Ligand SMILES: Nc1ncnc2c1ncn2[C@@H]1O[C@H](COP(=O)(O)OP(=O)(O)O)[C@@H](O)[C@H]1O
């Protein structure tokens with residue numbers, strides 16, 4: 142009798158494991174890392190090569206004088222020289238610090254605002270549409286007021302960077318919390334996550350993809366506001382990437398001007414890649430990613 | 435609203451509903467989902483609720499689970515632990531591994547790390563998924579996900595298990611195996627189960643008692659006790675006979691409702 146039950150149990154285990162093995166077979170194949178990297182890289186490299194080629198072609202066509210529009214062969218050596226200067230590194234330091242502090246503040250403000258509005262009906266009615274309205278305001282339109290309030294100062298730039306980015310972050314949070322599947326909320330409540338714990342263990346992680354999307358958009362606004370700010374609010378004692386761009390124009394150093402523009406472009410691309418990587422990592426964890434992405 | 439009436443046999447009931455009414459919405463858009471429903475589930479009993487779609491089965495489970503409040507009547511659940519609820523979709527958290535999903539209720543109950551690790555391992559072994567703790571839910575099949583959800587619910591250490599069409603989305607072979615699994619766990623752990631399904635054969639395969647609900651608003655129109663010894667095969671003649679009888683009653687009810 143006893144041996145019977147054991148036998149019955151093992152066959153049962155055998156059937157269930159066999160079915161499991163059948164069902165998840167072939168689900169875990171992944172293309173190799175090198176292959177994936179190559180597939181992601183070559184289209185980008187080709188696009189860059191093509192852009193440089195078009196630029197060169199325009200220069201060769203003689204549309205503008207070389208001092209107004211220099212070609213790649215003049216700009217790239219200048220770029221190489223530029224990144225070795227003391228000015229580049231201290232400018233990069235100032236710009237990165239402003240971007241970091243401004244964006245971090247915007248994220249903190251946006252998260253608090255977004256959570257407050259998402260969890261409180263009265264705040265939502267009062268502020269929900271205001272956040273969207275703020276988001277549509279081009280940040281450069283804030284500068285006249287910022288300069289009146291704070292003169293040509295760090296605070297003026299900070300003010301606009303935060304105002305530019307925080308609404309997007311708040312909107313991301315709001316959107317994320319609103320779209321948490323009710324089923325997950327109920328499952329969370331049922332396993333004992335109530336009040337703050339429900340936010341901590343269920344709603345916050347469930348809203349994470351939307352929050353990251355909000356952060357990414359917020360960053361784009363912060364970066365644009367910062368560049369606009371550094372062009373408009375030049376502080377004589379402090380060099381920055383934007384200020385150097387302004388100087389290069391004033392001194393008609395076109396090679397340098399384009400070198401700085403390329404720098405700005407590359408910085409933007411790097412930040413974008415970082416957000417993209419975070420987004421993909423989340424979606425891979427969640428199983429929302431297509432196999433070949 | 436109806437005052438909460440004391441439940442008479444509360445000492446011998448794992449779940450007792452008396453005069454439970456549930457109205458969704460207000461005014462002209464109000465929907466009467468449950469109307470004065472009385473139901474008592476004895477400790478250790480396996481009760482299957484069957485009824486047409488929209489008759490208030492999910493509503494009833496939500497009320498017993500405490501996720502929603504009845505408009506009238508009283509609900510009593512024995513013991514301190516809240517009942518565990520399982521859904522048709524596994525409702526696993528996609529950002530957590532299988533092991534972490536099972537661990538979360540233990541964490542919320544305040545168990546320490548070592549205790550949690552032991553319990554998670556034990557619970558995953560119970561559902562034959564001992565090797566899958568590090569997997570992500572999306573890497574598993576539907577049937578495996580439901581077993582993880584069962585393990586997560588068992589982690590509540592609640593004597594009462596509420597299941598809302600938990601195997602409704604699975605293929606027949608997987609469902610058969612999960613019936614065996616659920617029955618084994620139900621017997622081993624001496625659980626009380628309130629199981630909703632629209633699959634009458636499933637009800638006859640699993641239940642001690644089948645409760646048939648009317649179309650909306652939900653009221654109990656029929657009860658059948660299933661005496662056939664466990665484990666039953668879903669294609670056994672006595673299961674088929676009971677299923678046929680319940681199906682007839684359901685069909686009559688749907689026709690009556692349509693008139
Ligand atoms: N949150 C809700 N708000 C309004 N009506 C609801 C809600 N939940 C369920 N209902 C209605 O109550 C009735 C019973 O629903 P439900 O309990 O889900 O039925 P079942 O699970 O038996 O299919 C249905 O008519 C449904 O439309």
Ligand SMILES: [Mg+2]
Nearest residue numbers: 491492493598
């Ligand atoms: Mg339902």
